[in-house]
Amino acid sequence: MTEPRGLLNSRLHGESLTPNLDLTMPLDPAVRDALDDVLRDEPQSDELKSRVRQLVSNWFDHNSTDDDVIRVVRQVRVNIEQDD
Amino acid sequence: MQVLIRGWSCRDLRGGLRNLSVDLGTPPARWTLVQMPNGTGKTTTMQLLTAVLTAHDWTVDEVQALRPTVATTSGGFELRLLVDNQPLSLAVEFDFVAGTAEYSTTRVRALGGGKEPGILLPDLLRAMLTKDFARLVVFDGELARHIRDLKRNEAALAIQRLYRLELIDTLSQTAERYLESEKLRALSSRAKTNAGLKKKQALRDEAEYQLGQLLVEREDLDRQRDKHFEDRARFEGLITTRVGVDSKRKALLESKRADEQTAVADTRAASQRLLELLRTPATVHERVLARLRALGGKLDQLKLPQTMSQEFFHELADQDVCVCGRPISATEHDAILARAPHYLAENQIAIINAMKSAIRTATAEHDELQRLADAINVADRRRRLAAEAVQALVEDAAAEGDLAIAKAQSDLMRVANLLAAIESRLEVLSGPIPAGADAWKRNIKAAQAEFEARKRALDDATETRRLALQTAWLTDVLHRVRARAEARLTEDIRARTNQKLIRLIPSESIEVARIDGALVLSSDEGGARGGVSEGQSLAVAYAFLTSLFEAASYQLPFVVDSPAVSLDVRVRREVASLVPDLFHQMIMFVISSEREGFADGFYAKPGARFITVWRNQAGEVNMSQDLAVFKAFHTDVEPDAESAGVKS
Numbered sequence: 001m002t003e004p005r006g007l008l009n010s011r012l013h014g015e016s017l018t019p020n021l022d023l024t025m026p027l028d029p030a031v032r033d034a035l036d037d038v039l040r041d042e043p044q045s046d047e048l049k050s051r052v053r054q055l056v057s058n059w060f061d062h063n064s065t066d067d068d069v070i071r072v073v074r075q076v077r078v079n080i081e082q083d084d
Numbered sequence: 085m086q087v088l089i090r091g092w093s094c095r096d097l098r099g100g101l102r103n104l105s106v107d108l109g110t111p112p113a114r115w116t117l118v119q120m121p122n123g124t125g126k127t128t129t130m131q132l133l134t135a136v137l138t139a140h141d142w143t144v145d146e147v148q149a150l151r152p153t154v155a156t157t158s159g160g161f162e163l164r165l166l167v168d169n170q171p172l173s174l175a176v177e178f179d180f181v182a183g184t185a186e187y188s189t190t191r192v193r194a195l196g197g198g199k200e201p202g203i204l205l206p207d208l209l210r211a212m213l214t215k216d217f218a219r220l221v222v223f224d225g226e227l228a229r230h231i232r233d234l235k236r237n238e239a240a241l242a243i244q245r246l247y248r249l250e251l252i253d254t255l256s257q258t259a260e261r262y263l264e265s266e267k268l269r270a271l272s273s274r275a276k277t278n279a280g281l282k283k284k285q286a287l288r289d290e291a292e293y294q295l296g297q298l299l300v301e302r303e304d305l306d307r308q309r310d311k312h313f314e315d316r317a318r319f320e321g322l323i324t325t326r327v328g329v330d331s332k333r334k335a336l337l338e339s340k341r342a343d344e345q346t347a348v349a350d351t352r353a354a355s356q357r358l359l360e361l362l363r364t365p366a367t368v369h370e371r372v373l374a375r376l377r378a379l380g381g382k383l384d385q386l387k388l389p390q391t392m393s394q395e396f397f398h399e400l401a402d403q404d405v406c407v408c409g410r411p412i413s414a415t416e417h418d419a420i421l422a423r424a425p426h427y428l429a430e431n432q433i434a435i436i437n438a439m440k441s442a443i444r445t446a447t448a449e450h451d452e453l454q455r456l457a458d459a460i461n462v463a464d465r466r467r468r469l470a471a472e473a474v475q476a477l478v479e480d481a482a483a484e485g486d487l488a489i490a491k492a493q494s495d496l497m498r499v500a501n502l503l504a505a506i507e508s509r510l511e512v513l514s515g516p517i518p519a520g521a522d523a524w525k526r527n528i529k530a531a532q533a534e535f536e537a538r539k540r541a542l543d544d545a546t547e548t549r550r551l552a553l554q555t556a557w558l559t560d561v562l563h564r565v566r567a568r569a570e571a572r573l574t575e576d577i578r579a580r581t582n583q584k585l586i587r588l589i590p591s592e593s594i595e596v597a598r599i600d601g602a603l604v605l606s607s608d609e610g611g612a613r614g615g616v617s618e619g620q621s622l623a624v625a626y627a628f629l630t631s632l633f634e635a636a637s638y639q640l641p642f643v644v645d646s647p648a649v650s651l652d653v654r655v656r657r658e659v660a661s662l663v664p665d666l667f668h669q670m671i672m673f674v675i676s677s678e679r680e681g682f683a684d685g686f687y688a689k690p691g692a693r694f695i696t697v698w699r700n701q702a703g704e705v706n707m708s709q710d711l712a713v714f715k716a717f718h719t720d721v722e723p724d725a726e727s728a729g730v731k732s
Contacts, residue, residue: 028247028569028637030247030569030576031247031249031252033572034564034569034572037568038561038568052561056562059254060248060251062207066262069255069262070259070262073259073555076554076557078553078554079553
């Protein structure tokens with residue numbers, strides 16, 4: 001759970017990352033803009049929105065863990081009484 | 085990420101690939117033109133390049149097809165790459181006796197390294213290089229036809245892969261997996277005390293399964309419908325062509341078909357409006373309106389719903405003294421709360437208030453209703469008359485002895501019946517929720533509602549309701565982000581493609597109207613699909629591919645077979661001037677007829693590499709990297725070995 005996802009995948013496929021092979025890529029502007037557009041009107045705190053942006057960015061870099069996802073999910077503010 | 089091809093080697097393979105090593109230099113040339121006549125192994129080389137990139141699973145027959153002679157027991161192929169400037173070689177070794185293929189990877193690593201079994205590409209590349217995607221990188225020209233085929237979805241998939249939009253889905257799936265694991269944990273820890281939980285889970289799974297089945301069925305029906313639409317268009321086209329031999333009859337046929345379509349559109353519009361009216365019962369008839377007004381009056385008379393609120397009793401129970409002045413003890417408090425559910429809750433009150441308001445403002449519109457019903461009848465009669473006229477014209481032509489018309493007409497009726505059955509089933513599947521307890525087993529909307537209700541019941545029972553809502557928020561946000569990003573990328577790529585098409589095909593206004601799974605050309609939407617030539621189709625494919633790759637974070641090599649063979653010389657020159665700057669490495673397999681207008685555009689480019697491969701009279705394959713040989717080569721004239729700097 002706490003292992004970086006890229007590394008975990010590499011191990012699953014019998015492979016380890018080489019330190020001299022940087023395979024990360026920046027978040028595409030189309031995804032970044034879409035994130036900003038969608039989050040803008042969401043009734044959540046600025047801090048949570050910023051964490052979601054960071055999570056997506058790290059996920060694209062294969063630099064986040066399942067625990068990071070869970071932490072962000074647990075911080076989402078919801079109305080438990082709301083109907084579906 | 086940047087991937088370059090450094091070269092490849094073939095050993096003991098069929099099609100002239102007995103002993104051939106192609107080196108593209110250090111650093112690899114940006115443009116390499118490989119002139120290989122038919123029979124020297126061009127198709128096999130393309131197949132092997134794709135196979136090692138995608139770790140293709142070879143069948144015994146495929147392996148045997150590469151065997152050059154019965155005496156040869158093994159052969160091999162190696163592709164040499166540079167991945168972000170690190171050398172990496174992918175190889176496949178064929179055992180022709182056993183009919184097997186073994187992959188290996190050789191790479192430089194901080195620890196270990198050397199040759200290892202399997203295709204060990206970096207994760208990002210391996211995830212992207214599926215068989216479908218690899219066809220865009222090792223481009224065999226066949227895709228040019230498919231890229232605008234409505235049934236295929238390679239264009240949309242390529243955008244998703246190249247811009248890694250699937251990663252957004254995996255992020256959502258991770259959150260959902262965690263929610264599921266929490267539910268399972270709750271179930272297992274409470275199963276002994278609450279057997280009902282397992283039942284709730286089974287009920288949710290049942291609804292989820294049913295929903296999945298209905299969605300698959302709809303997809304299947306949509307596919308069948310598309311195919312029947314195509315068949316129908318084909319048969320109608322055939323009939324029009326045959327009937328069109330008589331120009332007067334043709335004009336009449338077209339006019340009647342247009343009448344039929346207009347009548348269908350009119351019926352649809354009137355039916356739509358009629359359905360909207362029927363959703364408001366008060367508009368149906370004055371008597372219905374009068375009765376509803378009477379109901380509204382009674383609600384007012386009873387002061388409903390203001391005096392009957394559950395919330396009022398909840399608030400009252402918490403007071404020390406009742407409205408009648410008597411004290412409220414624990415006994416009264418509990419009694420009031422126990423009876424509160426007999427009264428209306430806030431959401432029910434809101435519905436009743438909305439009803440009252442609607443009744444107050446409603447007016448009967450039965451004149452409108454009658455007018456629409458008449459309009460539908462008239463339009464339907466027009467449709468029937470037009471259809472009968474079409475039928476009569478076709479029968480006249482068939483009666484004159486045209487068997488092809490009779491056959492097409494019978495096929496058309498068969499397809500129409502199939503389409504009607506599919507439309508009818510789709511109506512039940514995708515239409516509004518029908519009445520009846522088991523609607524969720526037949527209707528997608530009902531199945532979705534049932535699934536949501538059962539999911540919620542399970543969430544409540546496992547006390548994971550909060551987590552479910554939190555997960556739902558995140559996955560909904562991610563879903564919208566993905567849709568928005570994909571729409572933006574698709575539109576951007578479409579606009580870039582069209583800009584290039586203006587340059588490539590200036591004489592005709594061919595443009596990509598939308599990328600909807602595949603590329604849809606404006607001429608497709610106009611119904612004139614046959615109007616695009618193979619060369620134009622290839623130009624569309626190039627314009628799209630270059631647009632697709634130019635803004636992506638991946639820099640991949642582009643390998644193409646016969647890039648200009650179906651293009652006329654003018655379009656060739658345009659393609660040759662447009663394409664090279666857009667790929668950071670291009671390897672083009674050409675034949676001698678593609679030199680004019682295409683290959684000659686590369687002669688003056690510094691660093692371009694020109695390789696000629698041919699088979700001599702003894703059947704051996706030779707190779708030259710001399711531009712002079714490349715320029716002068718003809719399939720039927722073997723170059724002079726010494727002057728050509730031949731390697732064999």
